[in-house]
Every structure is written in C-alpha cells, then in structure tokens.
Amino acid sequence: MQKKRVGLIGARGHTGAQLIPMLARHPGIELACVSSRELDGEAVVDHIPDAPAGLNFQALTPEDVAALKLDAVILALPNGVASRFVEAIDRAGEDPIIIDLSADRRFDADWTYGLPERNRDLITGARCIANPGCYATGMQLALLPFVDLLASAPRIFGVSGYSGAGTTPSPKNDPEVLRDNILPYALTGHIHEREVSHQLEHPVVFMPHVAPFFRGITLTITCELTRALSPTEALERARASFGNEALITLSQDIPLVRDAAYTHRVNIGGFATTDEGRLTLVATLDNLLKGAATQAMQNLNLAMGFNELEGISL
Ligand SMILES: NC(=O)C1=CN([C@@H]2O[C@H](COP(=O)(O)OP(=O)(O)OC[C@H]3O[C@@H](n4cnc5c(N)ncnc54)[C@H](OP(=O)(O)O)[C@@H]3O)[C@@H](O)[C@H]2O)C=CC1
Ligand SMILES: CC(=O)N[C@@H](CCC(=O)OP(=O)(O)O)C(=O)O
Incomplete structure (x- = not known):
C-alpha cells in the first residue's frame, strides 16, 4: 500500500515534538516534512531521538506547504498562525486532510470537532478537523x-x-x-x-x-x-x-x-x-498527549481510515 504523505507544521514546539515519534512509527504514513523556522536545516534526530534518520527541519511558508501536495497536514502552530496555512492551502486549490491543534477552527461549523470519544462517526472520513483544547x-x-x-x-x-x-x-x-x-x-x-x-x-x-x-x-x-x-x-x-x-x-x-x-x-x-x-x-x-498529540493521531487515523490507535503506543 502506498504510504500517506503527512506534513507536520510547527514541529519544534512541545506538541509537535510528541507527534514526530508517533508519525514516524506509523506503518501507513511517510513523514514527508517537519517545519521549524528556528531549527531550519538541523537534523530532527539531533533533537528528538526517536525521529527518522535523514529527516531535517525546514522553514516552510504557508505557500510552500500548499505546494507540497501532501495527503495530510498537521498544524501544531500558535493560535492565529494556523489559519494562514489553511488559507494558503485553500487558495492553491489543494484538499489535504488538515488537523489543526490550535483554537482557530474550534468554533467553525464547517470544521469537524475532533473529540473521538464523542464524534467518532463524524471524524471518520472528515477533511478538516479542529483538535480540542x-x-x-x-x-x-x-x-x-x-x-x-x-x-x-x-x-x-x-x-x-x-x-x-x-x-x-x-x-x-x-x-x-x-x-x-x-x-x-x-x-x-x-x-x-x-x-x-x-x-x-x-x-x-x-x-x-x-x-x-x-x-x-x-x-x-x-x-x-x-x-x-x-x-x-x-x-x-x-x-x-x-x-x-x-x-x-x-x-x-x-x-x-x-x-x-x-x-x-x-x-x-x-x-x-x-x-x-x-x-x-x-x-x-x-x-501534550491526550490533550493534543494523541488526539491529533486518533483524528488523523480516523480521517484516513486507519485503526484509530495506530502509531499510539499504549
Ligand atoms: N501545549 C499544550 O499543552 C497544548 C497546545 N495546544 C495548541 O497547539 C498549538 C501548538 O502548541 P505548542 O506545541 O505548545 O506551541 P509551541 O509554542 O511549543 O510551538 C509552536 C510551534 O509553532 C512554530 N511557530 C511559531 N510561530 C510561528 C509562525 N509565525 N509561523 C510558523 N511557525 C511558527 C514554532 O516553531 P518555529 O518558531 O521554530 O517556527 C513551534 O514549532 C497551539 O495552538 C496550542 O494552543 C493544544 C493543546 C495542548
Ligand atoms: C498553561 C496554559 O497556558 N495552557 C494553555 C492551554 C493550551 C491549549 O490547549 O490551548 P489552545 O486552546 O490555545 O489550544 C492556555 O491556557 O492557554
């Protein structure tokens, strides 16, 4: 099976750092890019020991991310910043699955609220998911x-x-x-x-x-x-x-x-x-886990049709 290409935007932060090993161990996912302006060019493995070898942080603009034609994008960015990436993806006419960890879309009726234990059916197959606080x-x-x-x-x-x-x-x-x-x-x-x-x-x-x-x-x-x-x-x-x-x-x-x-x-x-x-x-x-990264993985798995707990080592 072709692996799904997933980008993690905001990978230097606390929640991003939790997501890297989970995405890296997922058998159906290729961690296609991890973004950080501050760590641009540095090897991820130098910062996160469980990271895949050969993966470097990259400073990516919203337009860069839109051009990568990813299957899914996880936004682990501060409130207000995440929306700029969503807008650039929309402008480019791309339609990856988007999981937004920020509060930007939690009140947006066009987005699915990603609390799997309540909304599992809605999240399954959804494209735009707002991860809860x-x-x-x-x-x-x-x-x-x-x-x-x-x-x-x-x-x-x-x-x-x-x-x-x-x-x-x-x-x-x-x-x-x-x-x-x-x-x-x-x-x-x-x-x-x-x-x-x-x-x-x-x-x-x-x-x-x-x-x-x-x-x-x-x-x-x-x-x-x-x-x-x-x-x-x-x-x-x-x-x-x-x-x-x-x-x-x-x-x-x-x-x-x-x-x-x-x-x-x-x-x-x-x-x-x-x-x-x-x-x-x-x-x-x-x-950082069920409050952010673990829930993002549950949501990504449900949206992509994987087992909900894939990549989450219990
Ligand atoms: N911490 C927590 O417990 C939880 C956080 N959240 C939410 O998740 C999101 C991420 O939180 P957290 O990981 O704690 O945040 P951090 O402050 O730890 O990390 C923020 C990340 O965003 C990047 N970033 C910051 N500003 C910009 C910008 N202008 N453009 C591009 N990238 C930027 C930073 O990397 P760089 O500066 O190198 O580019 C870094 O990777 C936030 O929206 C937060 O509200 C949700 C639940 C729990
Ligand atoms: C201790 C502390 O400051 N915690 C954060 C909550 C983090 C979070 O989940 O916030 P978002 O809704 O912005 O994603 C706060 O109270 O703002």
Missing part, C-alpha cells in the same frame, strides 16, 4: 455522562503543567514566576470555558491555573444535579458512556496528575456525591 478534552469527557442531569453551570478548578503554555516565553512558563507557586490566570472567559460551553450546549465555569510541574492537567469539577446519585450510580453512568474506551480510565479512586503524565489516557475518578444532588469528580490527562 487540552483542558477542554478532560472537562468534556468528565461531564458528558452527566449533561442531561445538570441543574446549573459546573464549576471547574483546573491546574496545568507549564508545557501547556508553549515555548514562547511568558509568565506562565517562566520557572522564576512558578517556583514554589501556582499561578491563577484567565479568571473569566478562558477559551476552553467557551469551547466546552459551546460543545455541551450548557454553560460551565472554568478557573485555570498553572503550576511548576512540566506536563499534566488535573481538573476538579463540581456540579449540582437535578437528582441525587450515589457514587456507584455516578461511576456506572460514566461507564455506560465510556466504559469501552481504550483511552479513558474510570475509577472510584481520585486520579493523580503525576500518573497521567506521559500516558495517552484521561483518568476520571472520585465520583463523590451528596444527598442534595452534588457531584464532584476529578479528571487528569497529559496536556
């Missing part, structure tokens, strides 16, 4: 089994490792600011609050923080329900939705963020309830 992935997978029971907006306290803030220097990835510290930010209106409210068609309230660990997200979610559930009923509800999912682990135990780091899974647990109808649960995931 990292916090937004954990929030939705925790809340989806309870959406029909929500009596008010769930309150979500989230803490991310600082790799979530990307490689561009900012207070959110500055070791001096984060030392012995936890940084609250975007106290109202974080983009993932809007993303989850939009996807669930129910408002949520989200309070993000960044902590001195590198990778991983922990979300503590509390909701008022229209009727009381026991902890067992709450867990059973989650199992009815996601009990068969390879990348979701459900348990009555409270998951710890350090156990999710470097794994492809979302761990959801706690499921504490009160007689008054309150439910509190915890979700953890690796922001």
